[in-house]
Amino acid sequence: MEIGLIHYLIISGILFSLGIFGIITRKHAVMVLMGLELVLNAANINFIAFAKFGGMNIEGHIAAIFVIILAAAEAAVALAIVLNIYQNFKHVNVDEVDKLKG
Amino acid sequence: MNLITIAFFFFAALTIVLGAVVVFSRNIMYSAFSLLFTFFGVAALYVLLSADFLAITQIMIYIGGILILIIFGVMLTTRITGVDVKSGTSGKFQIGLAGVLSMLIAAALIFVFITTKWYLADSAEVVKTADQIGNELLTNYLLAFEAASMLLLIAIVGAAFIARKK
Numbered sequence: 001m002e003i004g005l006i007h008y009l010i011i012s013g014i015l016f017s018l019g020i021f022g023i024i025t026r027k028h029a030v031m032v033l034m035g036l037e038l039v040l041n042a043a044n045i046n047f048i049a050f051a052k053f054g055g056m057n058i059e060g061h062i063a064a065i066f067v068i069i070l071a072a073a074e075a076a077v078a079l080a081i082v083l084n085i086y087q088n089f090k091h092v093n094v095d096e097v098d099k100l101k102g
Numbered sequence: 103m104n105l106i107t108i109a110f111f112f113f114a115a116l117t118i119v120l121g122a123v124v125v126f127s128r129n130i131m132y133s134a135f136s137l138l139f140t141f142f143g144v145a146a147l148y149v150l151l152s153a154d155f156l157a158i159t160q161i162m163i164y165i166g167g168i169l170i171l172i173i174f175g176v177m178l179t180t181r182i183t184g185v186d187v188k189s190g191t192s193g194k195f196q197i198g199l200a201g202v203l204s205m206l207i208a209a210a211l212i213f214v215f216i217t218t219k220w221y222l223a224d225s226a227e228v229v230k231t232a233d234q235i236g237n238e239l240l241t242n243y244l245l246a247f248e249a250a251s252m253l254l255l256i257a258i259v260g261a262a263f264i265a266r267k268k
Contacts, residue, residue: 002107003106003107003110003150005220005222006215006216007110007114008147008151009215010212010215010216011114011117011118011147013208013211013212013215014118014121014208014212015117015118015121016207016208016211017204017205017207017208017211018118018121018122018124018125018204019121019125020203020204020207021125021200021201021203021204022124022125024196024200024203024204025125025196025197025200026125028130028179028180029179030130030172030175030176030179031130031133033172033175034124034133034134034137034172035124035125037137037164037168037172038121038124038125038137038140041140041141041144041164044144044156044160045144045147045148048147048148048151048153048156049151051151051153052151052152052153053220053222053223054220054221054222054223055221055222055223055224058231058234058235058238059238061153061155061156061231061234061235062235062238062239062243064153064156065156065159065235065239066246066250068159068160068163068164069250069253069254070250070253071163071164071168072163072167072168072254072257073253073254073257074257075167075168075171075172076171076257076258076261077257077260077261077264079171079172079174079175079261079265080260080261080262080264080265081264082175082179083175083178083179083265084264084265086178086179087267092179
């Protein structure tokens, strides 16, 4: 049995929907962030799979690198915001953080 | 079944199962450590796709950087010593609805993936990608490269500014 494009695409599809499920259901802000990382990883698997099988060659790798760069920047800023929320509210449940100024 | 196939299925199962543990676990520290192995599985899939530079980047940035940040975030915002390490979820109805929604998304994605006739190029021979990526980044993608460096600088300054004590 030859491993082809479809196998990698199916893995990324499953990983993507797991990430979406985590983002929707969890209350803890850090858990939402973890679901987001799963979604970004799923997108990256697609980029690399098409780079190998779909003739995208090195352009797919470049796109994946920029996704990783954006994920790093996003994680740093998001964690800073989470720490700030914790200082103000003493919890980080995203559905109870509803004051702009308080 | 040759060795590549066995390795593929092993790492695919590792990625999916531990990704599920990340999402379904009640304990947020278990989620963080499962995320570690999910990232390892994805890096191994990159290796199987002959993307050596991306695999190293995945391990260094995701596992060495983002995961450490996430674990710091967990430890700074939950009381580890108490019983409060649990991460709450929404009610039963919302969880059921979210499960149905994400199953629908997965089914639609997999249906599209299987039924589409993808253009398949002739598989090129495996070469090392690091020098090609370096050449592309400093010629065709120079503007995006510089913009990314500015973005990282701004993100670092902004994160330090937001997180400081008042």
